[in-house]
Amino acid sequence: MRKEPRQGRSRATIESILDAAAHILGERGWSGFTTNAVAEIAGVSIGSLYQYFPNKLALIEAVRRRHFDEIMGALRSAADERVPRMKRIEAFVDGVILAHTRYPAAHRVLLEEAPRSADSRESHDEFGLWYVQGCRALLQSAGEAHAAQGDRLHISTQVLASAVAGVVHNAARQGLLSSPGLRLELMTLVESICRNNELTMVPEPGVGSCQAFGERA
Amino acid sequence: MRKEPRQGRSRATIESILDAAAHILGERGWSGFTTNAVAEIAGVSIGSLYQYFPNKLALIEAVRRRHFDEIMGALRSAADERVPRMKRIEAFVDGVILAHTRYPAAHRVLLEEAPRSADSRESHDEFGLWYVQGCRALLQSAGEAHAAQGDRLHISTQVLASAVAGVVHNAARQGLLSSPGLRLELMTLVESICRNNELTMVPEPGVGSCQAFGERA
Amino acid sequence: MRKEPRQGRSRATIESILDAAAHILGERGWSGFTTNAVAEIAGVSIGSLYQYFPNKLALIEAVRRRHFDEIMGALRSAADERVPRMKRIEAFVDGVILAHTRYPAAHRVLLEEAPRSADSRESHDEFGLWYVQGCRALLQSAGEAHAAQGDRLHISTQVLASAVAGVVHNAARQGLLSSPGLRLELMTLVESICRNNELTMVPEPGVGSCQAFGERA
Amino acid sequence: MRKEPRQGRSRATIESILDAAAHILGERGWSGFTTNAVAEIAGVSIGSLYQYFPNKLALIEAVRRRHFDEIMGALRSAADERVPRMKRIEAFVDGVILAHTRYPAAHRVLLEEAPRSADSRESHDEFGLWYVQGCRALLQSAGEAHAAQGDRLHISTQVLASAVAGVVHNAARQGLLSSPGLRLELMTLVESICRNNELTMVPEPGVGSCQAFGERA
DNA sequence: GATGAATGAGCTTTCATTCAT
DNA sequence: CATGAATGAAAGCTCATTCAT
Numbered sequence: 001m002r003k004e005p006r007q008g009r010s011r012a013t014i015e016s017i018l019d020a021a022a023h024i025l026g027e028r029g030w031s032g033f034t035t036n037a038v039a040e041i042a043g044v045s046i047g048s049l050y051q052y053f054p055n056k057l058a059l060i061e062a063v064r065r066r067h068f069d070e071i072m073g074a075l076r077s078a079a080d081e082r083v084p085r086m087k088r089i090e091a092f093v094d095g096v097i098l099a100h101t102r103y104p105a106a107h108r109v110l111l112e113e114a115p116r117s118a119d120s121r122e123s124h125d126e127f128g129l130w131y132v133q134g135c136r137a138l139l140q141s142a143g144e145a146h147a148a149q150g151d152r153l154h155i156s157t158q159v160l161a162s163a164v165a166g167v168v169h170n171a172a173r174q175g176l177l178s179s180p181g182l183r184l185e186l187m188t189l190v191e192s193i194c195r196n197n198e199l200t201m202v203p204e205p206g207v208g209s210c211q212a213f214g215e216r217a
Numbered sequence: 218m219r220k221e222p223r224q225g226r227s228r229a230t231i232e233s234i235l236d237a238a239a240h241i242l243g244e245r246g247w248s249g250f251t252t253n254a255v256a257e258i259a260g261v262s263i264g265s266l267y268q269y270f271p272n273k274l275a276l277i278e279a280v281r282r283r284h285f286d287e288i289m290g291a292l293r294s295a296a297d298e299r300v301p302r303m304k305r306i307e308a309f310v311d312g313v314i315l316a317h318t319r320y321p322a323a324h325r326v327l328l329e330e331a332p333r334s335a336d337s338r339e340s341h342d343e344f345g346l347w348y349v350q351g352c353r354a355l356l357q358s359a360g361e362a363h364a365a366q367g368d369r370l371h372i373s374t375q376v377l378a379s380a381v382a383g384v385v386h387n388a389a390r391q392g393l394l395s396s397p398g399l400r401l402e403l404m405t406l407v408e409s410i411c412r413n414n415e416l417t418m419v420p421e422p423g424v425g426s427c428q429a430f431g432e433r434a
Numbered sequence: 435m436r437k438e439p440r441q442g443r444s445r446a447t448i449e450s451i452l453d454a455a456a457h458i459l460g461e462r463g464w465s466g467f468t469t470n471a472v473a474e475i476a477g478v479s480i481g482s483l484y485q486y487f488p489n490k491l492a493l494i495e496a497v498r499r500r501h502f503d504e505i506m507g508a509l510r511s512a513a514d515e516r517v518p519r520m521k522r523i524e525a526f527v528d529g530v531i532l533a534h535t536r537y538p539a540a541h542r543v544l545l546e547e548a549p550r551s552a553d554s555r556e557s558h559d560e561f562g563l564w565y566v567q568g569c570r571a572l573l574q575s576a577g578e579a580h581a582a583q584g585d586r587l588h589i590s591t592q593v594l595a596s597a598v599a600g601v602v603h604n605a606a607r608q609g610l611l612s613s614p615g616l617r618l619e620l621m622t623l624v625e626s627i628c629r630n631n632e633l634t635m636v637p638e639p640g641v642g643s644c645q646a647f648g649e650r651a
Numbered sequence: 652m653r654k655e656p657r658q659g660r661s662r663a664t665i666e667s668i669l670d671a672a673a674h675i676l677g678e679r680g681w682s683g684f685t686t687n688a689v690a691e692i693a694g695v696s697i698g699s700l701y702q703y704f705p706n707k708l709a710l711i712e713a714v715r716r717r718h719f720d721e722i723m724g725a726l727r728s729a730a731d732e733r734v735p736r737m738k739r740i741e742a743f744v745d746g747v748i749l750a751h752t753r754y755p756a757a758h759r760v761l762l763e764e765a766p767r768s769a770d771s772r773e774s775h776d777e778f779g780l781w782y783v784q785g786c787r788a789l790l791q792s793a794g795e796a797h798a799a800q801g802d803r804l805h806i807s808t809q810v811l812a813s814a815v816a817g818v819v820h821n822a823a824r825q826g827l828l829s830s831p832g833l834r835l836e837l838m839t840l841v842e843s844i845c846r847n848n849e850l851t852m853v854p855e856p857g858v859g860s861c862q863a864f865g866e867r868a
Numbered sequence: 869g870a871t872g873a874a875t876g877a878g879c880t881t882t883c884a885t886t887c888a889t
Numbered sequence: 890c891a892t893g894a895a896t897g898a899a900a901g902c903t904c905a906t907t908c909a910t
Contacts, residue, residue: 010869029332030247030248030330031248031330031332034903035904035905035906036903036904037904045871046872046905046906047870047871047872048870048871050905050906051869055905055906056906108329112330113246113247113248113330115246115248151396155393155396155399158387158391158393159384159388159399159403161387162383162384162387163380163384163406166379166380166382166383166384166386166387167376167379167380167383169379169383170382171375171376171379174375176372179368179372181368181369182375182376185372185376185410185413186376188409188413189376189406189410192406192409192413193402196409223892223893223894224889224892224894226894226895251878252879252880252881253878253879253880262896262897263880263896263897264881264882264894264895264896265894265896267880267881268893268895271881272881273881437872439873440873441871441872441910443874443910444872444873447873463764464681464764465682465764465766469900469901469902470899470901478874478875479876480875480901480902481873481875481903482873482874482875484901484902484903485872489902490901542763546763547681549680549682585830585832589830589832589836590836592818592827592833593818593833593840596817596818596820596821598817599817599821600813600814600815600816600817600818600820600821601809601810601813601817603817604812604813604817605809605813610806613802613806615803615806616806619806619807619810619847622847623810623814623840623844626840626843627840630839658890660890661890664891685882685884686883686884686885687883687884695891695892696891696893697884697893698886698887698892698893699890699892701884701886702891706884706885707883707884
């Protein structure tokens with residue numbers, strides 16, 4: 001951000017710019033996301049937009065931050081180890097779904113299409129990193145002592161993170177976000193990944209189908 | 218395609234253009250996908266490119282077709298009902314992974330970012346439709362007589378399709394495509410979704426944890 | 435026009451663009467009429483041009499309108515039925531000549547070469563229609579009660595319109611626009627067509643040479 | 652022309668190229684006149700076209716020559732001084748109309764839109780010059796001893812040439828070429844210009860309305 | 869502070885022309 | 890002789906960004 005808003009009206013201006021940005025991102029995709037369009041939808045002049053955001057990337061970075069803050073909230077509420085596992089998963093899924101209800105399509109664009117700011121490129125994306133870390137925490141806390149580690153944990157984490165993202169973003173596109181069935185299916189999915197993470201470590205016959213593919217290598 | 222190649226060298230030209238296109242799509246994303254860049258990477262003049270592809274959209278449509286043909290091959294080999302369920306899932310997962318090894322990142326861009334050709338816009342994307350249909354077939358054949366139907370099946374299908382896509386595309390980005398762990402985890406994921414599709418229809422106590430969320434509404 | 439100018443300087447920009455456009459149209463013809471050339475001559479950037487005119491066609495349409503407004507003024511001043519016929523013809527010819535003095539060659543290009551905007555294509559060109567209507571009015575008012583009608587009038591109108599256009603545009607090309615002889619000859623031409631329109635309806639021997647070709651079919 | 656055709660088939664090739672060129676010129680105008688399009692319509696490869704015509708300009712120059720030969724034929728037949736004036740005008744008008752019946756719209760494009768070959772630019776266009784000379788000859792022969800000269804003749808010639816061209820080309824566009832009324836009106840027009848050329852030299856009261864504008868300057 | 873006019877690099881696409889086959 | 894694949898300059902147009910008002 002170029003300068004901090006000092007008065008109330010500039011804070012409102014910034015807010016309307018961010019809303020317009022999220023709206024356009026979801027509605028027209030990254031290729032339809034132009035600063036002029038954002039300014040017009042926000043009802044601000046293009047000059048005002050550039051008074052607060054030095055360039056296009058800084059603008060989506062701000063939008064991204066808002067979105068990710070919501071996601072991270074969901075992950076934090078799922079990280080409380082005193083709560084039983086199911087409840088944690090439920091909190092995670094509900095939080096993630098909730099975070100996508102305002103601008104359903106925007107988040108996928110943010111995560112998949114929009115380029116990362118230059119500096120965070122190589123050290124992985126900052127926000128993406130946090131999200132993955134949150135997923136790993138969930139896996140570890142879920143599996144408690146039995147949780148996998150190393151490569152195995154890394155892969156499970158990636159699978160959990162990307163499966164949830166894929167399902168939620170697609171559901172947003174299909175208008176299925178508020179469907180109870182989707183919520184249920186998603187919880188089952190998360191739970192299944194969590195449980196599989198434990199099981200493959202201490203394979204016990206008959207517990208689940210997972211052992212059908214029992215790790216040999 | 219604007220015209221069929223008659224001489225040998227033009228066939229080679231077309232092939233190199235498609236390769237370059239897939240390469241750039243994966244490397245620079247949709248916004249970095251410019252016809253000039255494709256021509257340059259392909260080592261042909263921009264004019265040659267336009268001799269075979271009337272416009273940018275026709276070009277990605279051709280790339281998309283190549284990619285989707287591979288995916289559909291995987292789905293077809295998983296559709297053989299005489300083969301046991303596990304084998305079918307294995308064939309599907311292996312086929313999907315294989316289809317992403319040449320240009321790992323390109324397919325996500327193709328599916329998520331790149332705009333569809335104007336005519337296939339409203340009737341859903343033709344290729345996307347086929348992919349989803351293939352997933353539904355897998356679910357139905359997997360669940361045999363017990364398979365869910367209607368809304369429930371619709372959601373399960375979307376979840377299967379988007380979870381697999383999400384995981385594979387992310388794995389491609391992370392360089393995990395060839396990891397055996399990823400393959401295993403993915404098969405477990407698919408199997409879990411398939412099994413859950415049955416179970417929630419005819420819930421039997423003790424079979425799986427899925428009933429923990431047993432449908433109430 | 436894409437947007438109305440709000441500040442003074444933009445009005446000047448638009449004016450200079452239109453002037454440059456008319457200039458180039460006359461100097462280099464339609465094939466030499468490129469938006470980049472117009473912008474350069476106008477002394478503005480190509481981006482500024484496109485801020486006011488959404489595309490090339492909208493630009494010439496604006497130039498055309500300016501030109502046609504002048505022509506229509508000439509026709510209107512020739513439509514006053516209280517004025518004697520000769521005076522009306524004089525007003526028409528003088529008006530038409532005057533309308534071509536600023537950018538002598540531009541108008542021919544506008545009328546003959548430049549493509550019409552897509553929407554006015556089939557319903558005949560709007561401006562061309564007005565011009566022809568004006569010519570027909572002149573013929574009818576000139577011939578008073580004796581004026582021809584139907585097919586005959588249609589042809590006379592087309593001949594009047596195209597002969598005047600042809601002569602004036604050629605005179606502009608040859609630098610003869612300001613020659614008094616041209617003005618005289620043009621008036622004679624118009625008067626002759628008007629008179630011929632009457633005579634062939636009520637052929638009286640000896641009145642004019644026109645009956646030499648007296649209509650037989 | 653790049654090389655003279657030696658065999659029969661190449662003569663046929665050239666003929667079909669010229670026909671295609673005239674066709675396209677009339678149908679799509681100068682901006683739609685592309686060498687590739689001509690080759691395609693002619694049913695020849697683009698390479699063959701360039702074997703006979705070194706460039707685009709040489710091609711239209713050839714088309715122009717064919718057209719002008721027909722026009723010049725009309726003018727020649729109107730130049731025979733032993734024939735009475737009316738007959739000469741009739742021959743001219745009929746010849747001009749006939750010359751436009753094959754590719755009605757092509758000739759206007761040729762005369763008005765298409766650029767002249769570089770060398771004939773400044774010394775006026777060669778063909779255009781011939782046409783104007785023919786018109787002057789008609790005027791002089793028509794007016795016999797009384798014909799005007801100098802500036803006066805120059806202007807009359809330009810008016811005659813441009814009026815006829817304007818009317819005929821417009822008639823071609825409107826599909827009026829074969830209308831007997833058009834032929835009649837055109838002859839009257841030519842005759843009127845011829846007669847006016849004489850009359851203004853030896854003004855006699857009461858003969859025609861032309862003296863109403865009697866030259867004062 | 870806010871505005872919006874101005875900028876120009878860069879994109880997609882066309883088409884006259886050459887030359888290997 | 891004929892073919893058509895290949896070329897690339899140049900066109901129309903967009904949009905991130907600056908800066909005078």
